[in-house]
Amino acid sequence: IRMASSNEGNEIVTKIVLAGILVIFLATSIVPFLSEMGSDGGSANLSGAVVTRQEGKSGTADPYKNYESSFDRLSRAKIQEKLSRVPAFYLVNKVSGRMAPEIYCSFEDAVDASKAGDGFNVKATTLNQVMYPLVLKRGRMMMPPPPAEVAKEEDELRAEDGGSTSPSDIKFKLIPSKPALKDAAGAKLDLG
DSSP: OOOOOHHHHHHHHHHHHHHHHHHHHHHHHHHHHHHHHHHTTTOOOHHHHSOOTTBOTTSOBOTTSOOOOTTTOOOHHHHHHHHTTSEEEEEEETTTOOEEEEEESOHHHHHHHHHHSTTEEEEEEEHHHHIIIIISOOOOOSOSOOOHHHHHHHHHHHSSSOTTSOGGGOOOEEEOOHHHHHHHHHTTOOOO
């Protein structure tokens, strides 16, 4: 007859706890899949059992709902840094030196637009030079000086009375490239 040691009791408790953890893990892994399978008549759809950030509070997935989190939010300085790597093209009137309100994302589209209207030159800058100051009208951050035409238009926007044009009359806008418009149309998105 052998005497039982105190370690055997600890081993049994450890084995029971580990078995319980394994059962809980398996149950929480399989139950969502089984409930999804039973909810639509027996066809198993694993994607419906997966919880993602896109799911609304009601639990229904809305892939077109914007996801926002303060953790993922970029600062304006970081956005400007990223925009500083993106080229932007604009037209300048040869006679008046005024910048046209359209800012093109494609050089080819800007050239086509300059050929369509007489007396325009295509100029280039980066998107950070025009996005916040002209398109969004939120002012300039610390960055290198913009091209002369961009600076002139920015000054006009800031002026209380900009002569013949008031700040509300000037509406700068980004013109997506033709391939981007085609892709957006194929995906049924509106870039306008």
